[in-house]
Amino acid sequence: MINHYPLWKYALILIVLGVGTLYALPNLFGEDPAVQVSASRASINDNLRDRMVGELANEEIEIKESEVSDRLLIRLHSEEDQLKALEVIENALDRQYVTALNLAPATPEWLTFIRALPMYLGLDLRGGVHFLMEVDLAGAVRQAEQSYAGDLRTLLRENKIRQRSILSRSSGGFVIRFQDADNRDRAYELIRARNPELEVTSTDAAEEPVLEVLLGEDARREIESFAVQQNITTLRNRVNELGVAEPVIQRQGGDRIVVQLPGVQDTVRAKEILGATATLEFRMVHEESAGSLASGELPGTGKRYEDRSGVPIILQRNVMLTGEYITDAASGIEQQTGSPAVFITLDGKGARLFSERTRDRIGQTMAVVYIEHKSFTEIVDGERVRQKEIVEEVINTAVIRDQLGKRFQITGLGNTEEARDLALLLRAGALAAPIDIIEERTVGPSLGQANIDQGFRSVVIGFLLVLVLMAIRYRVFGMVANLALTFNLVLVIALLSLLQATLTLPGIAGIVLTVGMAVDANVLIFERIREEIRNGNTPQASIHSGYEKAFSTIADANITTLIAAVLLFGFGTGPIKGFAITLSLGIITSMFTAIMFTRALINLIYGGRRLKTLSIGGQQGRIDGRPA
Template structure:
């Protein structure tokens, strides 16, 4: 037996190794710490003059940066370390104000020719480096106030249905509702009706200045229920938004009574993530006020498109439906190529839209974009700049169109500035509306010093384990040990290549999986080489012993690895977070180690010993 692979098989293995080397190469280029700049809206453009302004502000504060560049998504300033990055973000935020999104990021340094073929480095988990940490606060007071607004509409409808005339329904500064009546009997009937239908109300009657009032407060248990719902709904919505972003192994969880932690490992566009996650956007559909609707309560709002004339419109205060009734939303283009959002409502929302538009054909309906924002003001306290957040609500009209026919569950929103805006609006509506506004309390990279230490210790553990294995194999198996060491090195390269192609996130447990993979890979070689030694002792010629050693050890290697692979699949399907990271690394490592131990090692042995007569083997 000559132990020679055919030329095509050698060529195929070498080709796979070359591809693996190319796709593992980006891991030699670590990411730069960076601050990413983008406009909060399309009208706020990041251009070269703005970038120069940022550079001058950093220079004035003696903050060094590696480079500043314009990208397709805005601007990018690169720094040498995480601490400088954090200081620079504060300076840039103060310089640009609230019209621009300033976000922490990691900027790739992979050469363009590698990126052009889709090659990129492995993403690092938050326990290593490469993620962004957001701490968000839910506005509980506004959550309760929004629920009271819903109650106001319900109460008005119920009183009108029962023909109980009221003079006004108002919000009090203490958060309660006030109903005003002209007649005490009507007031008392309304009180009985509401107590029967709304056990969550605490209702008190009062006579004052010739008028008769009902004061409505929510019970403590109902307030707590609304707050819990707001947190749970916001958690669900934020998870949907993060999933739409395609972030690997994100963390979205509640912290305390009114805060939510969002951690995004391996994020590539932190500015877009911050803009989408933090945007408390909703829609309200309202009819335009008519000149003969003197009794209707109206409000005037500006258009989002500031160039429109006239730039304001007066709308009825009653809301037909809100964004919470949206079941699906897709970004599309109309007949003229302008961006739009195609909307599908849930059954209740479709019924309300149908009922309202049935009597409003030829009237105009507005789509009101409601956004909860916060304005940052900096005050000097004890000689230091202290940031103070002031929340506010911005409502602007996206479109005001004539209702041509009765609407149902499907229609479209036009009047958007760009395809990017329509895509983001569709994403926000599809992910679900936030039950209450959220504000950024904290944003930071997750423990950059801890991440560097974890990386250093993890790499050191792999290096020590790898070096000991190489030394053992070289001493114990000599030439065969050298060939196994080459295959083991190739195995690590292939492992990194597959992880990079999969865009898998490497965590600290994942590094443990790599260390385990090194041990399992060399274990397969030990089984093969031990079998070759046994065959030599049994009197087989060297070439026959090599062939028998590889062939007869295959079944044992396959059985041992397939059981471990099944265990790792179970870990992946049932585990979360770091457990999944370990399972992914272990699964990929098993496949690559079997390939290198059986195919690559045999190719190297064949190239070294195959095709010639041998009297003895160095094993």
């Protein structure tokens, strides 16, 4: 029997189709309007959930379900209840919690248990917010120049070189004025030796010896690149507070960052979180602070702070180091004591500064201060008013055991979770440069749903037209192709869900194109079978020859298209990638369904039988052939 499959091939096909159907199922259940609560330094637990559920019950707002993980998610029955619940929850919580509107997948628990999750929908389908942010690179360079100016002032003082003033220039860089040419010349040699990245020019201005100092071109480019990359890292961590699935955060050009948050409905809250600026400072604990706290009088060199527990502490006013010099921070375990620790890596300049400033402070206590500039919205006289506040808190204190340099560790932390949080703050807690939102675009859920409906209609209409055409032209073989086409769509959706890929409108276009390509393979096979029958071959031999001889043509066409899709994915961005992903997956699945699946069905229908005719279209719906 030439048209026969071994049992293992039928088993393989059934397994693939069964698994594909199972993992495509989650996309049928839709999403629930939800309010989520997250916190960077507060606890999310069952007590918080019970309190929020109680607050909503008092306002007669019925909830669908509540979940606690790293965030609190409260599902509601309607968007109207969602908006009411947000207002109630915001009024019940303080500002250390972050609340946001979102859409949560309504996938049943038994599917999520086997990691069967719906595919992500892009901004154009799900709705959400789009921000185009501009990084103030000039501000980043100015901050670096101010830091250099302070460092050089200290360097000259330590080497007993007298200078009158250090003044910034509006055109960039700064000018150091000296009392005489001898001090200027000594400073010139010292600065060039210690800071080769600076461009130093010795000159006389108004009969006064001066040094003009500029950042070198390489140093400037490095500062600008670091500012953009550090801001991207920081924004990613802040987006995690919103719990957004598949956010898009990427660089655009030299100084801009694109942020897309699918599913986020609260634009104001998103702007508050993304636009917050923060800095880190290392300060020494004031050694005479105990008496000052008791008397309430601060020493002239001290400044009062509080730790995260609200305990007051007095630190030195002079800043030892800021977080801009940190290139990496990782949590771990200190080998000698086995206690949690954070391992810090500084850049070259930061390492030199820290080494100099900790050399004479061994045995003293150092503190890490986290300073955040927050924006928030309050209801004042019935209107939403934007407010700003500065939060300064000591997140860690530790004793300096050795002179610190490029790499050092911070110990004295309570647990590994605290160490991990501190590493996160040190690594990406601060924006390296100010950012401005220069473009804001909101895609409402209704518009996103309209796009989904239109895209769905395009797939359905194209799909139905193909089904009708195939059934009319190829009869039984056409119905087999239609069944294969149906499973092809199921497998594409299942793969998108398994890969947790993001479906966009161009992605839907890729699926529509896949429908046409899948049918094209079957058309080639069926036309080859009809040609073999017209040449006088038996039906069984025609089926065998049709599949065998058409395979190379189908493979060549699909491989060349797959190469084009891979190139589109590699060199394209955004929507082009979405189109390339669905097209690539569709090519792979269509090769399976259009060849292996249809051949298996045809073998089941016609294999092992003595045939006089095949229902494959033609005159009077069939083409006659000699008996097998």
